[in-house]
Amino acid sequence: MALDIKKFLQRFIEEARDHLSRLAEGVAALEQGQRDPEQIHSLFRSAHTLKGSSRMLKLEPITALSHSLEDLLSTLREGQLQLTPGVTGLMYQALDQLSDQLERLAGTLDAASLAEVDAALCKALSEAANPPTSATNQAEEVAETPTQVPAAQITSRLQTQDTVRIRLHKLDELIKLMGEVVSSHAGLRALVGEAQQMQSSDASASTLPVFVRTLKDRVQSQELLMQELHDTALQMRMLPLSIVFEPATRLVRDLARSLGKQVECRVQGADIELDRQMIDQLADPVIHLLRNALDHGIESPDQREAASKPAQGLLTLKAAQDGGWVEIEIADDGQGLNLQAIRQKALSRQLFTPETLEGMTDQEVMDLIFLPGFSTSHLITDLSGRGVGMDVVKRSVVDGLQGVISLDSRVGQGTRFTLRLPLSLAMMRVLLVRVSGHLLGFTAQYVAELIQLPRSAMIDVAERNAVIIRNEFVPVMKLSDLIDLPHTEPSPRHSERQETHALLLVTRLHHEKLALEIDELIDERDLVIKQLPSHLGQFSLIAGMVTTGHNQLVSLLHVPHLMELTRRTRSRTASQTVAVSEKPKPRLLVVDDSLNTREIERDVLEAWGYQVTLAEDGQDGLNKALAERFDAVLTDVEMPVMDGFTLTARLRQEPDYQNTPIIIITSREKESDRRRGIEVGADAYIVKGSFDQNSLVDTLKVLLD
């Protein structure tokens, strides 16, 4: 055996990925009307190379499909074929299948693991290339009967690679800089020698000023070099957004196909680079937002035509850089948010009084969808293995990515989400403050303002301090008390002022504000954030560390945790009064025809403090539900006598169960079943395959609170 296939397979996979992403970009450009012959030619070359290398490695299904694609591109290149949506659809389908095959190959490194070639698709491609009668008709026909994509594939998460490719010139630059640092260090070392000489000679008085100046110069140039070195090194961690955007557009196509909607996904700014840590965390929220746009934003072709819109919906995924920030926009031209439905939901969840809701602006009503447990879709999907609502999207953007999310929607015209994110989490604006003699840091995005108020301006609300800032009650906590800092004497310079005035650092998270009393603001500057070592990772009070000029380590306080602490101290005082009367356990009804499943679910739920009643089929569940009232119902789908969908639909007709959370737990993961779940009125749909007890309990908590 001459060829070590495994070694070449790995190379093939990497290069094929590049070719595929180039092809996908190219087809998207064609779709948007660009007809550069040079461009088509390079697409043809990519397909040709794929065909050639895969044939040498005996990856026949890949060879066959890339061959058909190559044929089609070749007729396009020669101008013998008109580009219709049908033709681009076929090409996308081919690319999607190729990348599926490639991922399969990457997982196994075994040519035998490839799926058999989709002969129908190959035939459709060749027929589109060499029309037997009329090319366009044929292609349209095929495009109109798209292959059904199993839901399991759609829900699969995006994968980010665990290796980084770095341009050679960037690496060279780094090495060159290292060289300069070394030589500049040699210069400093020479100065040590000079200093020693001066020490032993008497002439120090005259040479000292020169020495000091040289030392200053060299240290300064060393500093410049370090800065440059740091920037260059950080640059290497940057990855283009296309890593998230490309698979996301594919997801949109698959999902649109399975929902029977026509959608064009337009991408802009995919070449903007972000720190890879950001890229990793960005995938989930972006997918969720895209999925929402497809599920609830963009209407079916019939509805769109009835509203005199083009049958094909438009989804745009746009990124733009703005200073140290990047703005990612996810917009659809669908039906927009239904404000009435949101108001209704807020009422039925008893989140606000009718009067409060009445007084809210449209924007404020829209922002309600970010509240925990609030999803207009009535449904918590199992998108990434656990119940995800818009609140989770918001949390991952704000807490995980240190960014801001906002939303804008017009009825009938569409919805737009804007994510504003820092380019890197490694370097951030930090405020350094002093509290009880300790130096502490805050990242700037949590800080709303810094104000100084006379102590007399503080008011007492329910045994707590608060201040009114622009018509809003903001609770005040002494930071040193909140985190139990040992008290040291404040410097006398400030003590007098502190008698009469308080310096307040007003922090903000979402709509919540908290004013923290501090002693002094020391500095505000961009600093490199160091993550806590993994064994301290559980310690959520500290978000990271920074090093100050004097090599002193300073802890960065995590504002969300501080707010949590404040809530806890608040409820501690509150619960002391009612502590004795123990809260009644929420009562759950679990309906499943499998004894094992029922028992396991009961064990899990009882361990979490729920009181559980079991039922063995839909009819049994219905009888029990009507006999006594439950706080929530969990049901399987496939059961004898009465299935879970029917049970859910029947319960919703009962006045007692109109607002009671109903969770469907099933092994059916088809998109159509999930939708059926929504239609009959379930609040959440959890697939058993991805079942883990935390996701169930979290979902319950969200629904019951």
Add this chain to the structure above:
Amino acid sequence: MQILVVDDDLLAGEMTAAVLEDQGYEVIQAADAVEAINQLNRYPDIALIVSDMNMPLISGIDLFRDLREQGKHLPFILLTGDDPVQLQQQEPSLNACVQKDFNLEYTLPAMIVQVMAGSI
């Protein structure tokens, strides 16, 4: 014996090289026709050229014709992902035309032996 392998697809080129090196040949690579000419000048001992057909700018067949025009008559084997018979008809003076596929590790060495035997 030294063989020059010309292929713009680096991966394919290396696979071809691996096949040849396994047979005990010494392989010199080039990524396009221009580099091929340079390598020929640099390594005067190259005794045979194995070139891919489909390359940007100058194709394998054009490289072959250029070389013949310059009076260089090294044995030349053309590799192709498409139909080798058709290409051979297009340019009958090619020493051989071999399809690039999984069997390359058998077909190519066999062809080299034939070509070298014929050209001696």
